[in-house]
Amino acid sequence: MRSVTLVSAIMAALIGTVSATQAQVGLNTYADSKGFIDVQKLTCAQLAGTFQEDADFLGVWYSGWYNGLAKKHAINMPRAKEGIHEVIVHCKANPTKRVIQAIDFVLKSEKKGR
Known part of the structure; x- marks a missing residue:
């Protein structure tokens, strides 16, 4: 029984690695x-x-683009990194959206949270 579980775990790890690669x-x-x-x-x-x-x-490029449109000339590194992470997470959950739609969603969610 242990060997079956071990083999299943190894196969799942290999399949996951191949799929991700x-x-x-x-x-x-x-x-x-x-x-x-x-x-x-x-x-x-x-x-x-x-x-x-x-x-x-x-993500950093998009951040600069949006900040440029807003005439902002500084970057808050922790906030930018968190925003990029949130966009990527949203994108993984919503693959058919365009990235700019995901950014819009994250920015609006952030405003609601303030």
């Missing part, structure tokens, strides 16, 4: 032939399916 792609996968990514069309599935460092990188 196959699902992750570099952010450049979504770039056009000139290297540009249309950030307004990027989906949550694409963000959630990229490597963590690429998702974090893009």
